[in-house]
Amino acid sequence: MDIPFIILAIAAGLLLPRPRALVAVVALWAIAVVMVGWGPAHSDGVHTNSLGFWGPWAIALAIGLGLATLMTILRARRGPRPT
Numbered sequence: 001m002d003i004p005f006i007i008l009a010i011a012a013g014l015l016l017p018r019p020r021a022l023v024a025v026v027a028l029w030a031i032a033v034v035m036v037g038w039g040p041a042h043s044d045g046v047h048t049n050s051l052g053f054w055g056p057w058a059i060a061l062a063i064g065l066g067l068a069t070l071m072t073i074l075r076a077r078r079g080p081r082p083t
Contacts, residue, residue, distance in 0.1 A: 029060065
């Protein structure tokens with residue numbers, strides 16, 4: 001679930017204004033965590049009460065927020081192309 005989350009975070013950064021992109025990334029992260037921890041992607045080997053579960057997901061959230069921010073900065077820097 002972390003790879004689709006990262007891809008969708010990049011897409012949010014490319015398609016949405018920065019405030020909405022950051023909210024979308026947090027919402028996507030929450031959905032991914034719920035799916036892995038308790039939902040259809042759940043495995044008996046996943047223990048949601050351990051740092052081994054939350055640590056990597058916190059890192060994934062930081063990476064997703066960073067990528068979304070970077071994409072909005074690059075998109076704004078590029079600006080409209082003259083015709």
